[in-house]
Amino acid sequence: MSAKKTVNVAYMYPDILSLHGDRGNIWALMNVAGKMGLELSIARYDSPNDKVPFDKIDLMVFSPGELASSLFLAKDAYGGAQAYKEYIDSGNTMLAIGSAIGIFAGEVVRKNGVYEGMGVIDATMEELQTPYSNDAVLMTDTFGYDMEIVGGQIQIASIKLGAGEKPLGISRYGFGNDKNGMEGIRKLNFFFTNFLGPVLVKNPWFAEEILKVAANNRGIDVDTSDDGYMLERLSNAEINRYIRIKAEKYDHTRLDN
Numbered sequence: 001m002s003a004k005k006t007v008n009v010a011y012m013y014p015d016i017l018s019l020h021g022d023r024g025n026i027w028a029l030m031n032v033a034g035k036m037g038l039e040l041s042i043a044r045y046d047s048p049n050d051k052v053p054f055d056k057i058d059l060m061v062f063s064p065g066e067l068a069s070s071l072f073l074a075k076d077a078y079g080g081a082q083a084y085k086e087y088i089d090s091g092n093t094m095l096a097i098g099s100a101i102g103i104f105a106g107e108v109v110r111k112n113g114v115y116e117g118m119g120v121i122d123a124t125m126e127e128l129q130t131p132y133s134n135d136a137v138l139m140t141d142t143f144g145y146d147m148e149i150v151g152g153q154i155q156i157a158s159i160k161l162g163a164g165e166k167p168l169g170i171s172r173y174g175f176g177n178d179k180n181g182m183e184g185i186r187k188l189n190f191f192f193t194n195f196l197g198p199v200l201v202k203n204p205w206f207a208e209e210i211l212k213v214a215a216n217n218r219g220i221d222v223d224t225s226d227d228g229y230m231l232e233r234l235s236n237a238e239i240n241r242y243i244r245i246k247a248e249k250y251d252h253t254r255l256d257n
Contacts, residue, residue, distance in 0.1 A: 005222075007033065007214050009042045010057045013073060015066035016046075017100055020154065024198035025061060025097070025207075032200075033205040035225035044178075048076045054087050059214040063167065064098030064196065067110065067156065069126065074103045081118035090121055093214040097199065098254040101125060101159060101185070101192050111183060121187060122162025131156045132175045135243050136195055138183045140169025142188040143209045148172075150202055150236040151195030159194070168193055175241055189213050202236065206230045 011026055030176075034038045045052055045111050077084075084104065088094060102108045105117040109126040111145065132155040140147050149169070159177040161167065167177065168184025168191060176183040177194065185192040191198060191210060200207040208224045215222045 005220060006039045006041050008056055008058045009040050010060045010063045011042055011044045012060055014044060016069050017063040019064045020142050020196045021025045022063035022097055022107045022198045025200040026202060028200035032204050033211055035227050036222055038211060038222060048073060048078055050078060052078050054083055058093060060094040060217050062096040062100035064100055066101055067099055068144060070099050070102030071108060071115050081120055082237060084118055085120045088188060088190045091188050093217060095210055098194055098196060121185060122165050124160045125157040127157045135176050135239060136174030137172040138169045139172050142168060149206055150239050151197040153194050200254050202232060204232055
């Protein structure tokens, strides 16, 4: 395949950010890229001391990890806040999932104190007294059409966005960022979601759009694949059916607490 069709992916600190089996998102990206006629060149960066060639990366992926790990990376990751600010502000593509937002947020409020993130995203994380777990559904028009994303949340912190930040979409069901109807963050080509699943396995259309953004930023014209992902759509429809049953029977009590 021509190098013009290659997208360079940085799999960031998978041995540190290793909760919830989210390496499945990398497999999903590989599978979806193949359907789109793209080749992924995936490089792992395992240590904060590893030199990261920011100017050669088309897509960075940060998986969830312990909050302590996120704060460690916010302080010690190669390049520091300035390198990540320049990467994001230049319109480069990044996907951060779950507690990884603590790396990039301005402040993380934990039970034992207040800590600084990189501050490249105007958001505050506040550790919950009691973790929340449930199914979750997001509706977003960030790609120019209505997209449903289905996943799950194991929420250990609420996320409050600053005035200049926009959510990825509307939380149709679940905790979202802060039980306030918003889910995730979209800033230029920085995408953040609380959804696990892994989210790209359950929603390959989301993976397609992220890859399209990264490819276009490299100057590669690519369309979404012609795969309807029928199995995933049927699976998510069944999850939605189960959610309706839960909501009718008892779920309002969990969301109100």
